[in-house]
Amino acid sequence: MTKIINLRNNILNHLSTIQAMNKEYATAFTETNLYFVNLKELDSPTKSDFAHNPKTLDEICQCYSEIMNISGIYTDTLYGQIRRRPGLCLNALLNINDDLCYAQKVINEAINYINRGIINKDTLEGYATSTNDFLGVVIGIAYKQKEDIDRLIANLEKFASEYINTLNENMNQILKDVNFESIDYDNKLQELIDLEAQLRKEINENIAAVVGGAVLTSFCLVAAIVGVVAAVVSGGGSLVVSASVLGGIAAIGGTMIPLGFSSYDLYQSKQDLEKTLAEIDGYKADLLEFGVIKSEIEGVKSKLSSVRxxxxxxxxxxxxxxxxxxxxxxxxYNATIETKNANENIAIWCEVYTIIENCITKVSKLEEDVKSLIVSNLKVSKAKIEIGMSAEQVKEALESSESIDFKDYMLAV
Structure with missing residues (x-):
């Protein structure tokens, strides 16, 4: 019976893996969309700051154009494919559950038949054939899930290879070609990127707290809040970086205080960075923005890799x-054809019954989890979050704000 027990454990472990990966997948998908919302907000830099280096401006503007193009391609193609995956998984699980229940019923009939003590080989083979037919459907469904996922993986890899990786390399080369004598630039860029990452984490945690965690899967992407991050990489010019962006961070920091997170640390980081950015001229400030944009592209690359x-x-x-x-x-089959001992025969049927029963329980739990991860219609919210808002006010702002379908938002000219 050791082999059958191992079979049960292996199948249950595989189902647990599917359960865990669906959650990670849904989170990575939502975070990918947050990055694309940020990138949608980009504006090209102004010519005045690049007057002495028009070639760099042309190269950066070309990257901005490519980002808009890539965002559109993602929204038109991959977004729908990735979004539908949990729903397809749920349909597969529902069908698997049905066929496992049918198989369990037949196995139970076979056990009762064997227990009566008069066993006809043809009758027992009929039970085995019927059970294996139902299990064959389960096998086919599971294998089709694998095939469908493999196709999606291939599409993700093609998208990353043709667009994201190439763009990231081009942006790296532009920044590599711009050599500033002072190491201060690199330090300031890293500070800005670190602050952006800290802010992103803070936003995710606080919004998840307000809406009970649903933001990761079925609520909406908040343009006004995420837009504060987007502001780091929009507008062009040092004044936008130091005043508008960091002012936005200060405002977000203020709203977080009533929710009990580390907004004070964010505020201090903002104050320190604001002082250093004030010393940077417009040209370097635009390049700082470009460096943060590159980190956003790397974020897309990383999250798509997590999805894959x-x-x-x-x-x-x-x-x-x-x-x-x-x-x-x-x-x-062995229990029906090869096993001669009646006790051993029925023991195998009973073990298989237990396996099916365990799998039905596991699949039912998995169904509930996957159902909660389905994003039927992801939206971008225009909620305005202001300093001093309570958790209840933040929630009310989210619920009452204008929202736009994600695809409409991303594809709007």
């Missing part, structure tokens, strides 16, 4: 589910 990695693990797990049920089919 989650899918890869899920595909392997679905393959394991398919292979596991194939082995169970073999065990059922």
């Amino acid at each position: 990695n989650g899918l890869t693990i899920m595909a392997d797990a679905w393959g394991g589910v398919s292979d596991g049920f194939k082995e169970i089919q073999t065990e059922i």
Whole structure:
């Protein structure tokens, strides 16, 4: 019976992996969309700051144009494919559950038949065939999930290779070609990127707290709040960086105080960085913005990689589910054809019954989890969050604000 117990454990482990990866996948997908919302807000730099180096301006403007193009391609193609994946997974689980229940019913009939003590080989083979037919459907569903995921992985890899990786390399080269004598520039760029990352984390935690965590999957992307991050990379010019962006961070810092997070640390970081940015001329400030934009592109690259990695693990797990049920089919066949001892025969059928029962319980739990991860219609909110708002006021602002369908928002000219 050790083999059958191992089969059960393997299948349950694969289902647990699918459960865990769906959650990570949904989070990475939402965070990817947040990056694209930020990038949608970009404005090209002004010519005045680049008067003495028009070639750099042309190269940067070309990157901005490519970013807009890439955002549109993502929204038109990959966004829908990635968004639909949890729903497709749920449909597969519902169908698997149905067929496992049918198989369990047949196995129970077979056990009752064997317990009566008069066993006809043809009758028992009929039970085995019927059970294996239902399990064959489960195997087919699991394998199709693997095939579908493999196709999505290929599309993700193609998108990253043709667009994101190339753009990231071009942006790296532009910054590499711009050599400032002072190390202060690199330090300030890193400070700005670190502050942006800290702000992003703060925003995610606070909004999740206000809406009960649903923001990660089924609520909405908040343009006004995420837009504060976007402001780091928009507008062009040192005044925008030091005044508008950091002022926005200060405002967000203020709103976070009633919610009990580390807004004071954010505010102090903002104050320190504001002093150093005030000393930078417009040309370097625009390049600072460009450096932060590059970090946003790297964020997209990283999150899409997380989506792909989650899918890869899920595909392997679905393959394991398919292979596991194939082995169970073999065990059922052996219990019917090869096993001569009646006690051993019924023991195998009972073990298989337990496996199916455990799998039904696990699949039912997985169904509920995946159902909560389905994003039917992701929206971008125009909520305005101001300094001094309480948690209840933030929630009210989110619920009452204008919202736009994500695709409409991203594809608007």
